[in-house]
Amino acid sequence: MDFTLKIWRQKNAKAKGNFETYKMDNVSPKMAFLEMLDALNKKLIEEDKDPVAFDHDCREGICGACSLVINGIAHGPKDRVTTCQLHMRTFKDGDQIDIEPWRAEPFPVVKDLIVERAAFDRIIQSGGFISVPTGTAPEAHAVPVPKVDADAAFEAAACIGCGACVAACPNGSAALFLGAKITHLGLLPQGQPERDKRALAMINQHDVEGFGGCTQIGECTAVCPKGIGMEVISRYHREVLSALMHHKA
């Protein structure tokens, strides 16, 4: 398969950046998208040119490091798939493929396709944890959690912190990420002691970092590779409201 790639190149955070065009011929349809970029980089290095910087780690959809906007869609055109799980067979022979970094103010571009996502780490540091000593793994059923809560917590815990939700949101909101973390911990017994504090601290840090407010557009859930649903956003709104009421009382 032959492709024309239009890739965002930007030397550093301060540089202006622009799209550059590269031709990739004889690409196997079995190739993963990031393998195709590896092949491009090999070619660029052989030509003594600067390879394209992009983020990746596990390459199996679990770490959240990969982060490309492909043809205008965060993580590309396939539903519930991270960039690293995308294959070239998804595209048509002869296609032009536009490749850009996440674009959101709190995620500044470091180089080319790599953005800084430390803002997410700071949100987690503000409250996305438990500090009760839980010891070793309890015996099954020793901590009774209703099945419906356990399932919802598990689904929310699937969030890999990739930031696609922010990249897709016209408001640059991290509400889906925030909702996933608050839901995950707020539904479990271990998460109860810090529940109110957590919700307020995390939403505050979200705003401090410069993420926008949620207006329920839903672009976030459409691109989320883990299928996190917008109900987590309603849940975090309820958590914040109840924390404020407890605070008042």
Ligand code: SF4
């Ligand atoms: S909610 Fe989905 S899109 Fe947002 S950070 Fe988590 S996994 Fe990524």
Ligand code: FES
């Ligand atoms: S590289 Fe880990 S999720 Fe894509």
